Amino acid sequence: MSQVLKHILVVGSGGQLGHALRAASGEFNEFRFTFWERADLDISVESWVLERITALKPDIVINAGAYTNVERAEDDHEGTEAGNAQAPGYLAKACKSIEALLVHVSTDYVFDGALNRPYTEEDLPQPLNYYGLSKLKGERAIDAVFDHYYIIRTSWLYGTFGHNFYNTMLRLAKERGELFVVNDQFASPTWVGLLAHDILAMLRRKYTEGVSIPCGLYHYTHEETASWYDFARAIMDVHAMNIPVHAVESGRFPTKAKRPTYSKLDISKWKNATGLTTFTWQEALRQCYSVMENR
Numbered sequence: 038m039s040q041v042l043k044h045i046l047v048v049g050s051g052g053q054l055g056h057a058l059r060a061a062s063g064e065f066n067e068f069r070f071t072f073w074e075r076a077d078l079d080i081s082v083e084s085w086v087l088e089r090i091t092a093l094k095p096d097i098v099i100n101a102g103a104y105t106n107v108e109r110a111e112d113d114h115e116g117t118e119a120g121n122a123q124a125p126g127y128l129a130k131a132c133k134s135i136e137a138l139l140v141h142v143s144t145d146y147v148f149d150g151a152l153n154r155p156y157t158e159e160d161l162p163q164p165l166n167y168y169g170l171s172k173l174k175g176e177r178a179i180d181a182v183f184d185h186y187y188i189i190r191t192s193w194l195y196g197t198f199g200h201n202f203y204n205t206m207l208r209l210a211k212e213r214g215e216l217f218v219v220n221d222q223f224a225s226p227t228w229v230g231l232l233a234h235d236i237l238a239m240l241r242r243k244y245t246e247g248v249s250i251p252c253g254l255y256h257y258t259h260e261e262t263a264s265w266y267d268f269a270r271a272i273m274d275v276h277a278m279n280i281p282v283h284a285v286e287s288g289r290f291p292t293k294a295k296r297p298t299y300s301k302l303d304i305s306k307w308k309n310a311t312g313l314t315t316f317t318w319q320e321a322l323r324q325c326y327s328v329m330e331n332r
């Protein structure tokens with residue numbers, strides 16, 4: 038085993054990204070990991086965040102926690118604000134006081150979808166829903182405290198664990214035998230297993246290999262664009278489930294939270310800075326499937 042180089046604390050680790058980071062951590066022996074779920078640390082309680090993190094003194098904090106229910110966020114502004122807008126600022130303060138790096142994850146829903154090309158880090162955020170607004174406030178709360186951070190915006194996260202589109206489509210396909218899926222919203226589905234791996238691979242590049250990767254804001258997803266319909270069709274194909282998938286307009290499923298019609302993220306900055314290999318969303322889906330099959 039290589040020498041342990043850095044201690045990484047993952048907070049909010051009970052969700053899909055937290056699980057994926059735990060699964061990927063075994064490949065990164067140069068790091069020592071501590072995983073805290075909500076019961077170990079509620080990131081929306083400032084005094085607790087400052088106390089527990091400064092006592093542990095990790096070198097790096099990865100925030101995998103957030104208030105992610107986009108629909109409920111429209112009604113629960115207080116809860117959303119606490120988890121997504123304020124908590125990141127508390128984490129930044131704690132990190133600053135112990136000179137730790139903060140890695141925080143944000144969302145494509147900071148954009149309104151009005152562009153006709155992939156969104157870069159320079160494009161103006163203009164959230165359409167309360168979840169997106171709260172996540173944008175969280176980004177700004179971190180930036181107001183210090184600049185020793187990576188904020189990684191991603192889109193349409195899925196994996197084999199937790200609540201996500203992939204698991205929902207598989208369940209509905211088995212229950213109903215056919216699917217009706219929205220065909221007028223476009224982005225790139227992101228396999229959480231690759232995101233988790235690549236966050237740690239980026240940290241390896243930085244700390245083990247000495248590659249200079251400037252702190253700041255990055256977009257991370259896979260190559261190429263899909264609609265939810267395209268994604269559902271591909272999930273059925275990869276699982277060899279021969280059932281009808283019908284394309285419908287989003288108006289068929291009215292939601293309280295407005296979603297951007299187009300939120301593809303441009304990942305050039307991430308690719309150039311990290312040099313990590315990227316995959317199309319179809320390749321990532323096949324990787325997710327093969328991990329599931331080989332378990």
Ligand SMILES: NC(=O)c1ccc[n+]([C@@H]2O[C@H](COP(=O)([O-])OP(=O)(O)OC[C@H]3O[C@@H](n4cnc5c(N)ncnc54)[C@H](OP(=O)(O)O)[C@@H]3O)[C@@H](O)[C@H]2O)c1
Nearest residue numbers: 049051052053054075079080081102103105144191193194
């Ligand atoms: N899911 C997506 O499609 C998507 C897309 C773009 C960006 N993102 C971002 O990616 C990151 C990871 O998302 P995910 O899909 O892995 O989310 P997830 O599966 O919903 O998990 C979120 C985790 O955060 C925990 N949490 C919430 N509030 C907390 C608090 N105050 N203190 C401690 N833990 C708390 C939750 O715990 P409880 O279960 O106890 O509430 C849950 O375990 C988030 O920043 C999210 O905004 C997600």
